[in-house]
Amino acid sequence: PSIEENEKIKLDFPEINGGKSLNRYAPLYKWFLAIPLYIVGVVYAIYLLILTIIAWFNILVTGSYPEASADGVVKVISYWNRVYGYAILLITDEYPSFSL
Template identity: 65%
Template structure:
């Protein structure tokens, strides 16, 4: 089993709803408000994390060498919700993002319990080590936006999502999920790959 988050997104390629794709950003406002409510009470220093529980994980890894299961469950559910909203906004699916888990977007986490321990000191340096990954991720994000613009135009005019664009967009989302798993959620000590594959 991989020591990284595995991302599976079921993309709707054919028979797309042109009308909802055209006004997707406006239709997503309610679920975006719901998603942003998790970060609304965070202070400025931690606000960029966006709703994930990080400090309890860092403290429990440093002092107890344990990843709290309830924090893991919350962070996993929050990242899956974020991915469902992202898939909807990026026109990968016409299904309005549910606030409950569904089969369109699934994330598989590495096994944390069962003998594999996380290094207790790594949370102190992971953010620093992840700087090159974040910088490359920004380039990948620009690539994702360009692909999404082309795909959005195709969906609105022709009613289908190009398969090659969908594959690349999902790879970029998976890259960011692996990066979050390493640097923000701290669920693995394995350094993520720089590639999209």
Template identity: 55%
Template sequence: MSNQVKTLVKIKHKDRNRKTVFFRGIIAFPAIIFVATFAQSSFSESESWAAGTAGVVALPTLLALVFRGKYPSYVLTFNHAVVELSTRLAAYVLILNDKYPSIEANSKVAVLFPDVEGGKKLNRVLPLVKWFLAIPHYIVGAIYLVISLVVTVIAWVQTSITGRYPEWAGEIVLGTIAYWNRVQGYMLLLVTDKYPTFRLK
């Protein structure tokens, strides 16, 4: 098994529903609102206290790892579900497929976490500095994100007209999603101590 977070998305290149592609932003709005609700902290008025940007439980995880050397299984299950949900939404909004993001897991989109063995495989001190060590990734990731948005606009026009999603666009967009999931897995989800690669794949 990989020691980094792995993202799998089945990209639909042919026979796309041109109407749903053209109105994707409007159609996806309810799903965006639903996912956004997970970003609201249930512990404090400050989102940074208990929830990260993706709505995952971050601070309690850090505290459990540092002081107890454990990764609570219920937190891991929740974080995994939220990341998969966010990835399904990203795949839909960025028009990788026409499958409306379900609130349950499906076979078209999967995010695989490394086996943390309840936290036994993880360093107890490293979580305190991972956010700092990942700074270069924020910069590179922002560049990838801008490129992916430009690529998505081009692919959106082409797919809306022809019903075919370009393969080259899928590689870039999926690579960017996978990249951010790897970075998040390292510095926020804390499911690996392996420093993320800078590659899209």
């Protein structure tokens, strides 16, 4: 993998001022609020599996990865990154949206 900057990939963490702008007691209930996010995430993971299988057959036939499948994969990964940032990494108190 390259360590050079890439315009297509950008990772921004919210400014949390050393944790001072985060709710101190939020980790006590965030796990409970994240349960619906996990359920929707499982549905999106099944969608991702279907996209991957379709892309695999498309690669066998045409030799190229379909752009629609690539967009879907990126959206599902983005959704899971938002969920992990909220419930696991605790870098934000903003509840993530359910949309891709």
